Amino acid sequence: MNLKTVLIYAALVVVLSLSLAPAAADGHCPQEGGTFTIGVDTFLPMDPNTAAHDWTFYAITNINSMLFRIESGQPVGDLAESWDISEDGTVYTWHIRPGMMWHDGNEIFPEGESREVTAHDVVYSIYRQYDDESSIMAADLRNLFVSAEATDDHTVVLTLSGPDAIIYDKARGLTFTAIVAQEAIEHYGDDYGLNPLGSGPFEFVSYSPDEEVVLRANEDYYIDPCLDEVIFRVMPDVPAAMIALEAGDIDWWGAVTPGDDVGRFLDNEDMTVINFGCPVATRLYMSVDKPPFDDVRFRKALSHMKDGNAINAALRGPTHVKGAGTAGPGVAGYVEGLYDEYHSYDPELAMSLLDELGIVDSDGDGWREMDGELLEIPMFAWNSDPAPDYVAATVDAGAQVGLKIRPEIADPGTNNARRNDGEWGIYLGQGWCGEGGTNALWGRNGWISTLGYVDEEIFTLLDQSAQNLDEESREAQLQAATTRIAAIYFEPAFGFFNIFTVKNNYVKDFFGGEWTLNLVTDDHNVWINEDER
Amino acid sequence: MIPLVFGVTTATFALIHLIPGDPVELMMSNARQLTQEEIHRIRDKLGLNDPLPVQYVRYLTNLLKGDMGISVRSRSDVSYEIMQRLPDTIILTVTSICLVLVLALPIGIVSALKRGTWIDTAAMTFALFGVSIPAFWFGIMLMLIFGLYLDWLPTVGQGKTPIEFARSLILPSVTLSLILLGLVTRVARSSMLEVLSLDYVRTARAKGLGAKWVNFRHALPNALIPILTIVSGQFAALLGGAVVIEKVFGWPGIGRLAVDAIFARDYLVVTNTVLVFALMVIVVNLATDILYTYIDPRIRFQ
Numbered sequence: 001m002n003l004k005t006v007l008i009y010a011a012l013v014v015v016l017s018l019s020l021a022p023a024a025a026d027g028h029c030p031q032e033g034g035t036f037t038i039g040v041d042t043f044l045p046m047d048p049n050t051a052a053h054d055w056t057f058y059a060i061t062n063i064n065s066m067l068f069r070i071e072s073g074q075p076v077g078d079l080a081e082s083w084d085i086s087e088d089g090t091v092y093t094w095h096i097r098p099g100m101m102w103h104d105g106n107e108i109f110p111e112g113e114s115r116e117v118t119a120h121d122v123v124y125s126i127y128r129q130y131d132d133e134s135s136i137m138a139a140d141l142r143n144l145f146v147s148a149e150a151t152d153d154h155t156v157v158l159t160l161s162g163p164d165a166i167i168y169d170k171a172r173g174l175t176f177t178a179i180v181a182q183e184a185i186e187h188y189g190d191d192y193g194l195n196p197l198g199s200g201p202f203e204f205v206s207y208s209p210d211e212e213v214v215l216r217a218n219e220d221y222y223i224d225p226c227l228d229e230v231i232f233r234v235m236p237d238v239p240a241a242m243i244a245l246e247a248g249d250i251d252w253w254g255a256v257t258p259g260d261d262v263g264r265f266l267d268n269e270d271m272t273v274i275n276f277g278c279p280v281a282t283r284l285y286m287s288v289d290k291p292p293f294d295d296v297r298f299r300k301a302l303s304h305m306k307d308g309n310a311i312n313a314a315l316r317g318p319t320h321v322k323g324a325g326t327a328g329p330g331v332a333g334y335v336e337g338l339y340d341e342y343h344s345y346d347p348e349l350a351m352s353l354l355d356e357l358g359i360v361d362s363d364g365d366g367w368r369e370m371d372g373e374l375l376e377i378p379m380f381a382w383n384s385d386p387a388p389d390y391v392a393a394t395v396d397a398g399a400q401v402g403l404k405i406r407p408e409i410a411d412p413g414t415n416n417a418r419r420n421d422g423e424w425g426i427y428l429g430q431g432w433c434g435e436g437g438t439n440a441l442w443g444r445n446g447w448i449s450t451l452g453y454v455d456e457e458i459f460t461l462l463d464q465s466a467q468n469l470d471e472e473s474r475e476a477q478l479q480a481a482t483t484r485i486a487a488i489y490f491e492p493a494f495g496f497f498n499i500f501t502v503k504n505n506y507v508k509d510f511f512g513g514e515w516t517l518n519l520v521t522d523d524h525n526v527w528i529n530e531d532e533r
Numbered sequence: 534m535i536p537l538v539f540g541v542t543t544a545t546f547a548l549i550h551l552i553p554g555d556p557v558e559l560m561m562s563n564a565r566q567l568t569q570e571e572i573h574r575i576r577d578k579l580g581l582n583d584p585l586p587v588q589y590v591r592y593l594t595n596l597l598k599g600d601m602g603i604s605v606r607s608r609s610d611v612s613y614e615i616m617q618r619l620p621d622t623i624i625l626t627v628t629s630i631c632l633v634l635v636l637a638l639p640i641g642i643v644s645a646l647k648r649g650t651w652i653d654t655a656a657m658t659f660a661l662f663g664v665s666i667p668a669f670w671f672g673i674m675l676m677l678i679f680g681l682y683l684d685w686l687p688t689v690g691q692g693k694t695p696i697e698f699a700r701s702l703i704l705p706s707v708t709l710s711l712i713l714l715g716l717v718t719r720v721a722r723s724s725m726l727e728v729l730s731l732d733y734v735r736t737a738r739a740k741g742l743g744a745k746w747v748n749f750r751h752a753l754p755n756a757l758i759p760i761l762t763i764v765s766g767q768f769a770a771l772l773g774g775a776v777v778i779e780k781v782f783g784w785p786g787i788g789r790l791a792v793d794a795i796f797a798r799d800y801l802v803v804t805n806t807v808l809v810f811a812l813m814v815i816v817v818n819l820a821t822d823i824l825y826t827y828i829d830p831r832i833r834f835q
Contacts, residue, residue, distance in 0.1 A: 042793070050608045134575040194609060209607070209617045210793075211691060211785035233690050235783040236793075240676060244688040244783075247681045413554020413798050420555070 029226030034528035037231045039250035045193025048178035049135040058517035064178035064198030089163025089469045096154040101220045103203040108183050117199045119150035125179045163467045201225045201520035225520045226527035252503040259317030262500045279321045279328030279496035281431035287424045289452030297353045303343045303492035305350035306397035312495035315386040324493035325482045326438040333478030343493045368402045376404045378425035382412045422450045506532035545807040556605045556798035602801040622786035629709040641721020663715025672708035672781045689783040705782040712774040720763045724756040765821035
């Protein structure tokens with residue numbers, strides 16, 4: 001073989017190896033090792049029964065295996081390799097992946113003395129959540145739950161009393177059920193959250209409250225993680241966190257990024273802005289069982305007196321999305337055109353509606369009266385940005401039509417307490433994205449039911465949709481609920497805002513945008529390009 | 534001390550319960566919404582449905598046994614939560630006080646000795662800046678300059694090795710020291726000026742003693758008393774400042790713990806952190822009293 005042939009072969013090998021450079025998720029990592037530092041604004045102990053916090057769950061879902069994970073809105077296997085659902089949607093048969101081992105080298109399982117994760121562990125974990133009435137197991141799942149049974153070491157049968165179309169939904173399904181080891185729970189007791197033990201892609205190393213959580217790669221996981229280490233760094237001050245992100249002291253800001261920073265990072269070629277794909281609505285609620293809010297014409301007047309879309313665009317910047325309703329674009333139940341139909345800016349119409357109601361300025365002082373008394377409406381909101389700005393804009397809009405609105409800004413606890421007491425006034429509110437969010441707000445015993453939002457037809461539509469396995473008709477039911485909510489309650493809307501997170505570009509194969517943080521799955525294996533860092 | 538502890542715990546316990554808001558609802562609001570029935574069930578389990586006097590007596594009884602209770606927010610021992618963070622707050626506060634003394638004392642003294650010169654004007658301008666600049670803003674600026682643009686120091690968090698730890702301590706402690714820097718500089722200057730004008734200093738000079746000997750051996754010890762009083766008196770202010778600085782720099786201290794607990798209505802964490810703050814102030818005041826006797830032996834006999 002002459003030199004030329006050798007060179008041609010060598011070149012071919014190089015080209016071939018480059019072109020076939022596999023995705024990290026194929027088990028091959030373009031670059032192994034490194035630490036992925038995730039910035040979050042708060043963090044709690046990691047017991048899946050009590051960790052009612054998204055960022056804490058980011059760690060739990062990497063320490064503990066889940067039955068399944070969500071990617072692009074669809075469930076993908078994790079501890080469960082596959083599953084079958086009975087035709088009536090009430091029996092789920094989960095097939096557990098063989099060979100999944102609990103993390104070792106700890107107080108429970110010394111090095112090399114671990115055991116396999118079995119169907120019995122899954123059953124134990126489900127019952128641990130179900131039996132603990134103060135756990136965060138979703139009420140809908142709890143109400144439908146009949147039994148969980150291990151028919152053999154690798155098969156779990158979950159029986160529900162009725163079909164549940166949203167078992168994969170964050171707020172209502174199984175996504176908070178991480179699989180734990182009974183030995184660890186019994187050993188640590190209430191301190192389990194400080195010493196979590198699982199079978200996921202990363203092992204727990206240390207937890208320093210309000211500082212950081214350190215995880216290291218679990219080499220026994222069925223996929224080899226590309227990363228050596230994951231650190232969750234607690235950074236409660238968002239402006240400082242944004243500086244740390246730019247300085248590379250954190251690699252990904254896992255919490256919500258403010259609109260101004262999103263705009264800045266969109267122009268930064270070293271950063272990637274990731275959309276969670278689940279817009280959140282900002283709107284006004286009010287005590288609809290008390291006058292004058294009980295009259296739909298008054299609610300219409302409140303809606304038309306302000307330019308909600310312009311206010312939202314100004315306050316949310318590049319995260320703004322025009323729209324109204326209980327669900328935003330891309331979420332089940334979204335109805336296009338609701339904003340223009342119900343909430344368009346029309347101060348003339350607002351004034352005529354108020355006149356029609358007899359809410360007029362009879363003494364000529366520029367403010368309207370009701371029953372001869374000055375109508376001064378408190379507007380309640382929490383004290384973090386941009387909530388006070390929405391209040392200021394609404395107060396201004398009210399002044400334009402002669403309606404006196406008094407700002408009442410308080411911390412979230414005080415604000416929630418007022419709403420729970422059904423205090424008379426207007427409340428600034430935000431939705432929760434996803435079907436579970438719609439239900440949590442508008443469903444039976446929903447978040448705002450104390451303000452008088454009670455409608456049997458809406459409850460029925462939401463109940464029916466939750467148990468409807470046919471996607472098309474379920475969507476129709478949710479849209480019907482959304483439309484009815486808009487028509488009868490006429491909730492003054494501002495618009496939606498997208499939730500964005502931001503990462504440095506040297507973080508590769510990162511799949512953000514779901515509620516469980518999937519660092520290592522069949523399709524994704526996050527790695528750090530140290531050359532670009 | 535016992536009446537003080539009792540007073541602090543009673544007042545804090547009562548005040549935190551006066552603020553509207555439900556800890557369970559706030560705790561769960563990030564995950565999903567609960568029905569009123571679910572909230573009641575969880576409150577029951579955590580003992581929050583008991584009447585306030587019952588809760589308070591239970592708290593005091595447990596405290597006497599060394600049990601600070603369980604945090605509603607994290608569901609872990611309050612004593613664990615506090616002990617995890619207390620050393621970090623002490624390190625940050627003590628470092629800041631050291632920085633204040635190292636910087637403010639010489640500047641104040643030199644300013645007094647060079648009264649009316651450009652050095653005095655510069656020093657007082659520096660002190661004015663120290664008093665006027667908000668610490669959190671100063672912290673962000675330091676972070677931008679030394680963390681982002683120059684890339685000399687870490688912006689947030691704590692380093693693990695001693696060197697990394699020291700590096701990570703620089704920005705928060707410099708920022709925190711700003712709270713006292715201006716004040717102590719001004720007090721050091723005025724205190725030194727006052728002592729320098731006293732008869733015994735004039736006598737010492739008249740006897741032909743050197744300027745250095747007069748200023749540092751005779752005047753300075755007496756000038757230190759008011760400075761020490763100010764520094765120890767401002768210790769509580771520094772702890773209060775640490776709350777903000779800990780938040781900005783992601784420093785895991787008990788100030789942050791207290792603020793987060795107030796917003797989460799985590800009653801036992803709030804009451805116990807305030808108790809710890811009060812104890813720290815008492816200890817510092819005691820230490821100050823002891824220090825007085827070393828600086829001015831006359832105080833020992835009085």
